[in-house]
Amino acid sequence: MLLYILRRLVSAVSVVIVTLVASFALFFLAPTDPAGVICGPRCTPERLANIRAGLHLDDPALVQIGVYLKGLVVDREFETGGVVRECPAPCLGYSYTLGEPVTKLLAQALPVTLSLVLGAAVVYLAIGIFTGTMAAQVRGTPLDKAVVGTTLVLNSFPYFVFALLVVLYATFLPESGWTSFFENPFSWASGLVAAWVCLGIANAAAYTRYSRASMIEALGQDFVRTARSKGISKNRVVYRHGLRAALTPVATIFGIDLAGQLTGAIFTERIFDLPGLGNLVLRAFGQYDLPVLMGGVLVGSVVLVVMNLIVDIAYTFLDPRVRLG
Amino acid sequence: MSDQTSRVPQTVTRTARTRGGSEEAYLEVTDLQVQFPTADGMVKAVQGLSYSLPLGRTLAIVGESGSGKSVSSMAVMGLHDAKTARISGSIKVGGQQIVGMGEKDLEKFRGSGAAMIFQDPQSSLHPYFTIGDQIMEAYRAHHGVSKSKARTRAIEMLDRVGIPNPKRRVGNYPHEFSGGMRQRAMIAMALVNDPKLLIADEPTTALDVTVQAQILDLIADLQRDFGSAVVFITHDLGVVAEIADDILVMYAGSAIEHGPVEKILGTPLHPYTWGLLESIPALAGEPQPLHPIPGAPPSLLAVPTGCAFHPRCEFRSRVPGDRCTTLKPDLIPRTADTGRASRCHLKDPDQIFQTEILPRLP
Numbered sequence: 049m050l051l052y053i054l055r056r057l058v059s060a061v062s063v064v065i066v067t068l069v070a071s072f073a074l075f076f077l078a079p080t081d082p083a084g085v086i087c088g089p090r091c092t093p094e095r096l097a098n099i100r101a102g103l104h105l106d107d108p109a110l111v112q113i114g115v116y117l118k119g120l121v122v123d124r125e126f127e128t129g130g131v132v133r134e135c136p137a138p139c140l141g142y143s144y145t146l147g148e149p150v151t152k153l154l155a156q157a158l159p160v161t162l163s164l165v166l167g168a169a170v171v172y173l174a175i176g177i178f179t180g181t182m183a184a185q186v187r188g189t190p191l192d193k194a195v196v197g198t199t200l201v202l203n204s205f206p207y208f209v210f211a212l213l214v215v216l217y218a219t220f221l222p223e224s225g226w227t228s229f230f231e232n233p234f235s236w237a238s239g240l241v242a243a244w245v246c247l248g249i250a251n252a253a254a255y256t257r258y259s260r261a262s263m264i265e266a267l268g269q270d271f272v273r274t275a276r277s278k279g280i281s282k283n284r285v286v287y288r289h290g291l292r293a294a295l296t297p298v299a300t301i302f303g304i305d306l307a308g309q310l311t312g313a314i315f316t317e318r319i320f321d322l323p324g325l326g327n328l329v330l331r332a333f334g335q336y337d338l339p340v341l342m343g344g345v346l347v348g349s350v351v352l353v354v355m356n357l358i359v360d361i362a363y364t365f366l367d368p369r370v371r372l373g
Numbered sequence: 374m375s376d377q378t379s380r381v382p383q384t385v386t387r388t389a390r391t392r393g394g395s396e397e398a399y400l401e402v403t404d405l406q407v408q409f410p411t412a413d414g415m416v417k418a419v420q421g422l423s424y425s426l427p428l429g430r431t432l433a434i435v436g437e438s439g440s441g442k443s444v445s446s447m448a449v450m451g452l453h454d455a456k457t458a459r460i461s462g463s464i465k466v467g468g469q470q471i472v473g474m475g476e477k478d479l480e481k482f483r484g485s486g487a488a489m490i491f492q493d494p495q496s497s498l499h500p501y502f503t504i505g506d507q508i509m510e511a512y513r514a515h516h517g518v519s520k521s522k523a524r525t526r527a528i529e530m531l532d533r534v535g536i537p538n539p540k541r542r543v544g545n546y547p548h549e550f551s552g553g554m555r556q557r558a559m560i561a562m563a564l565v566n567d568p569k570l571l572i573a574d575e576p577t578t579a580l581d582v583t584v585q586a587q588i589l590d591l592i593a594d595l596q597r598d599f600g601s602a603v604v605f606i607t608h609d610l611g612v613v614a615e616i617a618d619d620i621l622v623m624y625a626g627s628a629i630e631h632g633p634v635e636k637i638l639g640t641p642l643h644p645y646t647w648g649l650l651e652s653i654p655a656l657a658g659e660p661q662p663l664h665p666i667p668g669a670p671p672s673l674l675a676v677p678t679g680c681a682f683h684p685r686c687e688f689r690s691r692v693p694g695d696r697c698t699t700l701k702p703d704l705i706p707r708t709a710d711t712g713r714a715s716r717c718h719l720k721d722p723d724q725i726f727q728t729e730i731l732p733r734l735p
Contacts, residue, residue: 270491270493270497271497271498273452274498274499275499276452277452277483278484278488278562279480279482279484279515280511282480292501293500293501367500367501369548
């Protein structure tokens with residue numbers, strides 16, 4: 049097990065590095081000149097050259113990548129206009145437009161996204177698994193059909209339209225905004241609740257369908273019939289034997305979904321004005337703020353490989369038949 | 374007569390050994406009907422099934438897939454969902470009426486009054502719970518005992534069904550058991566509450582032949598020790614000869630022949646049973662072409678009128694008039710022997726068997 053995790057970590061690190069190099073190539077070697085972006089509209093050739101030198105943009109691409117990767121483990125120094133700024137390792141560079149180290153920006157944005165996504169996960173898992181399990185038990189009845197129909201409608205709605213509808217019509221929810229949990233847990237929660245409801249309900253539709261399908265399959269299994277033949281109560285049959293088996297595939301989907309949401313909650317963050325990763329990256333994209341974009345890519349790839357690893361490890365606990373090795 | 378009885382497999386002699394026990398019926402099924410309404414119409418899975426079984430005896434229910442043998446046994450366990458199955462008639466187990474029993478009473482009955490073992494122990498055991506856990510759960514469902522007491526009982530049962538090193542094995546998951554051991558564990562779980570009726574639904578079908586024999590021996594042993602009645606569902610006539618006292622042949626939801634095993638397998642009186650015997654390949658002597666039953670079992674949505682077997686019966690012309698197609702024969706004695714019954718209009722089935730079928734058998 050430990051050896052397996054170690055092996056997976058090594059492969060995870062290599063995946064992250066490959067992703068970084070590939071996106072580095074895409075961003076830094078693109079035809080747009082970042083120096084021009086920083087320099088702005090009233091740019092003098094001298095200032096432009098100065099910036100280019102400060103960003104090492106004239107160095108060969110390989111050297112640039114090497115410097116970037118080296119910064120992950122060794123402190124770097126940035127010099128612009130005669131001012132030297134320290135960038136302690138892990139250094140992901142300085143934002144061109146905000147003048148802040150990328151690591152600091154990410155560290156500010158990550159808790160926002162984590163709060164948003166994990167809170168929403170509680171909402172959609174609770175609603176989805178509960179409704180799905182119920183619907184599976186009354187399969188074929190009008191109630192079940194109503195549940196399936198509702199999830200289908202919710203799922204076919206473009207998410208941004210759904211989110212806008214929530215903002216426009218769910219005005220009874222407290223105004224959204226970001227406050228750190230450690231500053232004031234109450235404002236933290238009240239500022240996020242609208243976003244939780246929105247992201248939660250939109251995903252609850254999908255989780256209702258996963259849970260329903262998974263539960264129907266589980267309840268049709270031979271071992272459920274065995275459980276019934278033992279004379280244990282119906283609730284015990286459904287929840288201990290059925291749900292236990294039904295949750296395993298749902299947990300897998302959840303792990304992958306969570307990784308996707310941590311890096312892709314852009315709509316929710318934008319619409320509810322939360323300064324999370326999505327907003328940070330989106331802003332950086334508009335302003336050609338390459339170091340921040342690269343930081344976003346790094347966080348995204350790390351989250352994805354880590355979540356994959358967690359799902360695989362969790363599986364050994366969920367299903368005793370699975371052995372890692 | 375002597376040449377017929379010698380044709381029966383040698384193992385039938387064991388039935389003489391297990392024979393005995395009280396003649397009072399522990400399980401009594403009377404005019405059982407099980408139907409499932411579907412979008413295509415009413416599936417008549419079991420029609421007018423009646424049989425009884427005293428303690429200490431084994432009844433084999435034989436038939437093709439879809440003949441109603443499993444469905445009727447599920448009804449005995451009260452396992453059909455009241456929402457999807459229409460059940461009428463009477464099923465009495467130890468004096469208790471199962472048909473129409475409430476869910477709470479059924480829970481009390483299942484596992485303690487009657488228990489069931491299933492075809493595929495791989496899929497019938499929960500993959501995420503340990504063997505011990507599953508046996509303990511069955512025990513604790515009917516006995517208010519502590520976990521450690523239940524565990525002791527589980528270990529005792531595993532030991533009883535021949536699992537080596539049960540103290541360690543009790544903590545294993547089903548996938549850590551071999552196929553035969555899983556079925557032993559299933560049997561341990563079924564018998565943990567000492568039920569007086571055990572229903573075994575093709576318990577050896579998913580196992581390889583050597584393990585099959587061990588499981589059959591185990592069931593026979595346990596039956597003797599526990600003095601229980603056993604319903605053994607199978608389509609393997611070799612297994613029937615091995616384990617059963619009585620045999621009930623089912624076709625299209627009805628019993629078509631019922632009686633002591635050596636008589637039914639020795640001198641069957643129904644053309645369907647003849648067909649079953651003729652479909653067994655000979656393992657010794659010159660290879661001979663098999664004589665299978667033509668056609669396919671009928672759909673339970675539209676069971677043929679009259680005798681359900683008539684479209685496939687090669688002796689239909691022997692019955693005068695159109696009785697085979699219009700009148701369903703009763704399950705009654707057809708010869709001087711009142712201990713057996715069959716559902717066929719033929720006038721002299723024993724004669725046809727002696728002169729026409731027997732020479733064809735391998």
